[in-house]
Amino acid sequence: MLDLDKYSCLGEALKAALDRWPNETCLIEADRDREKTRLTYSDFKEMALPLARALQDAEFDPGQRAAILMTNQSKWLISAYAVFYCGGVLVPLDYKLTASEQLQLLKHSKPQVLIIEYYLWRAMSQLPECKELTSRVLVTEAPLKADLAGAHRWEDFRRRGEPQFHSRRRDDAACIVYSSGTGGRPKGCVLTHENYLEQCKALTAWYPFWPGVRYLSILPTNHAIDFMVGFIGPFVCGACVVHLRTLRPEFVRDAFVKYKITYAALVPLIVKNLERGLRAKFAELSPVKRFVLDRFIGLNKMLTKKNAKVERSRKLLSQVHAGFGGELQALITGGAFMEPSTMQFFYDLGVPVINGYGLTEAGTALTLNDLKPFRADTVGKPLPGVELRILNPDAEGIGEVAAHSKTVMSHYLDDPELTAATIVDGWLLTGDLGKFDVDGHLQLFGRKKNMIVTEGGKNIYPEDVENAFDGLPVKEYCIFAANYVWPSKSLGKEMLILVLRLEEKQEFTDALKEEIIGRNRKWPDFKRVGGYIVWEKDFPRTASMKIKRDDLARDMGKAIDRTAVTTL
Amino acid sequence: MKMDSNKTLDDILGLASTHFKVPRERLTPDDDFFKTLGIDSLQALDLLTKLENHFRVELPDYELQGVTDFRTLAERIQARL
Numbered sequence: 111m112l113d114l115d116k117y118s119c120l121g122e123a124l125k126a127a128l129d130r131w132p133n134e135t136c137l138i139e140a141d142r143d144r145e146k147t148r149l150t151y152s153d154f155k156e157m158a159l160p161l162a163r164a165l166q167d168a169e170f171d172p173g174q175r176a177a178i179l180m181t182n183q184s185k186w187l188i189s190a191y192a193v194f195y196c197g198g199v200l201v202p203l204d205y206k207l208t209a210s211e212q213l214q215l216l217k218h219s220k221p222q223v224l225i226i227e228y229y230l231w232r233a234m235s236q237l238p239e240c241k242e243l244t245s246r247v248l249v250t251e252a253p254l255k256a257d258l259a260g261a262h263r264w265e266d267f268r269r270r271g272e273p274q275f276h277s278r279r280r281d282d283a284a285c286i287v288y289s290s291g292t293g294g295r296p297k298g299c300v301l302t303h304e305n306y307l308e309q310c311k312a313l314t315a316w317y318p319f320w321p322g323v324r325y326l327s328i329l330p331t332n333h334a335i336d337f338m339v340g341f342i343g344p345f346v347c348g349a350c351v352v353h354l355r356t357l358r359p360e361f362v363r364d365a366f367v368k369y370k371i372t373y374a375a376l377v378p379l380i381v382k383n384l385e386r387g388l389r390a391k392f393a394e395l396s397p398v399k400r401f402v403l404d405r406f407i408g409l410n411k412m413l414t415k416k417n418a419k420v421e422r423s424r425k426l427l428s429q430v431h432a433g434f435g436g437e438l439q440a441l442i443t444g445g446a447f448m449e450p451s452t453m454q455f456f457y458d459l460g461v462p463v464i465n466g467y468g469l470t471e472a473g474t475a476l477t478l479n480d481l482k483p484f485r486a487d488t489v490g491k492p493l494p495g496v497e498l499r500i501l502n503p504d505a506e507g508i509g510e511v512a513a514h515s516k517t518v519m520s521h522y523l524d525d526p527e528l529t530a531a532t533i534v535d536g537w538l539l540t541g542d543l544g545k546f547d548v549d550g551h552l553q554l555f556g557r558k559k560n561m562i563v564t565e566g567g568k569n570i571y572p573e574d575v576e577n578a579f580d581g582l583p584v585k586e587y588c589i590f591a592a593n594y595v596w597p598s599k600s601l602g603k604e605m606l607i608l609v610l611r612l613e614e615k616q617e618f619t620d621a622l623k624e625e626i627i628g629r630n631r632k633w634p635d636f637k638r639v640g641g642y643i644v645w646e647k648d649f650p651r652t653a654s655m656k657i658k659r660d661d662l663a664r665d666m667g668k669a670i671d672r673t674a675v676t677t678l
Numbered sequence: 679m680k681m682d683s684n685k686t687l688d689d690i691l692g693l694a695s696t697h698f699k700v701p702r703e704r705l706t707p708d709d710d711f712f713k714t715l716g717i718d719s720l721q722a723l724d725l726l727t728k729l730e731n732h733f734r735v736e737l738p739d740y741e742l743q744g745v746t747d748f749r750t751l752a753e754r755i756q757a758r759l
């Protein structure tokens with residue numbers, strides 16, 4: 111891999127990678143079972159530079175911002191490289207948000223350029239508030255006769271001639287990544303080139319990529335994990351990224367085999383789906399075959415007790431591994447709670463599931479399991495260069511995890527107050543509760559912060575969900591993460607609850623319940639509130655009439671327990 | 679010939695009922711199918727595959743984005759028939 115200490119910015123490192131491995135394949139894009147694109151590093155460069163030149167001709171200057179709103183595909187990475195080549199700052203936005211939410215983040219980040227996939231633009235451009243968007247818009251994959259509402263066609267937005275490469279300093283902003291804030295206070299994490307280069311160095315020190323490695327990219331590239339292990343990491347090592355433009359389980363399984371995948375980062379939902387599929391197959395085996403399989407699994411468990419031996423496991427359980435393509439080194443998971451039993455299931459088959467812990471504010475990961483030995487009950491050890499502390503530990507040693515690392519973001523965009531409350535004396539206060547065990551592994555025990563993380567790896571903040579309930583016919587309402595009101599030392603089964611304060615003499619009627627259900631359905635399933643509580647007191651408020659959420663949560667936590675929640 | 683939109687909706691309800699083993703009479707067009715069928719987002723994609731095979735039309739994953747009820751799903755499919 112490249113020596114990342116030699117480079118001052120992501121653009122420089124990526125540029126060097128493109129020159130270093132011109133003939134290696136860097137990208138494969140498949141839609142279901144159809145391969146759409148296969149690019150070498152040299153092809154990638156040929157596609158990106160005319161876009162960079164066109165951006166420069168359109169006066170996109172170093173330090174200016176370009177947002178990307180796309181599903182995982184080759185044009186995402188090509189566009190990102192073109193932006194870095196111009197010295198721009200990338201704003202990767204979540205394509206799963208609603209068009210209205212995306213516009214709110216665009217309003218906050220004010221990018222000069224927006225690069226967006228057609229189906230997303232079609233939805234966004236229909237909104238009246240889209241008229242306020244001042245960015246130059248480039249739309250990918252638009253049908254030939256489509257009305258682009260003044261936007262440019264990405265495929266045509268290219269100019270001949272060598273663009274000028276603009277280097278950036280290590281402490282310059284590389285990306286602005288939103289960790290929340292579509293309804294409440296926008297949290298745009300400003301991550302520097304140093305954050306990414308150091309993170310990449312630390313991750314590849316433990317889990318290297320090399321030319322020939324194929325990484326299956328199905329987590330959204332706008333997410334910190336895929337941006338790092340599905341773009342920057344593979345590229346600076348000459349490896350290949352495989353984009354699959356569907357999440358359908360049958361095609362995900364086929365992609366492992368067809369493309370002989372080496373690594374894949376998956377959310378718990380998908381890992382559990384793979385587990386279910388394997389268990390169903392095992393259940394169909396004849397008693398004799400099942401007996402033999404169980405013996406081989408037992409033998410593999412014994413052999414891999416101290417550390418993973420993937421090559422040996424592959425020989426021992428060849429048919430299981432053939433189902434993953436025969437080259438799989440590990441599955442990577444993180445960003446959401448993963449059941450230890452699922453991780454153990456795969457490890458026993460010789461497929462390590464690398465569990466880790468991180469947050470957007472800290473780049474990608476703070477801890478990772480080094481598989482020496484495999485531990486399903488922890489989120490691993492701090493990565494090289496990461497210092498972690500447990501603040502104010504209780505009698506069991508559990509306290510808030512604080513991090514000090516070169517990977518910690520510079521600040522929240524346009525929010526010095528929130529930045530000062532989050533990074534104190536150089537330590538990032540994560541809001542997560544944890545403790546270290548005697549082997550130096552971090553274990554997590556719930557959250558201090560008011561949010562939940564879904565099985566699909568989505569961070570959901572109550573404030574961002576509240577706007578669906580604007581105008582609800584009650585005196586006041588508020589949404590909490592249940593674990594915030596009633597602290598739990600578990601990260602599983604998280605849910606949001608709606609707290610209602612009714613008007614004097616108002617009854618909780620079926621009509622009100624229907625209204626709540628209807629409004630809740632405005633959100634995709636993972637963002638909905640799971641239950642409600644009717645609270646008998648007025649909400650405590652500040653002088654400026656903002657709800658004192660902490661006080662309300664504390665009062666509720668003392669007065670009632672979880673059984674008071676009525677499930678929706 | 680383009681299929682009638684009511685027939686599209688009816689076929690979707692029938693397929694969902696068969697595939698997820700939920701009595702047809704319990705399903706209505708405006709149901710939140712995640713809740714009524716008790717499925718997660720991957721199982722919803724599985725349903726989309728079944729619908730593709732039935733209607734002989736290709737439905738990208740994004741057609742399911744933001745859709746939670748059978749009626750809207752039927753509209754999305756109808757637009758592609």
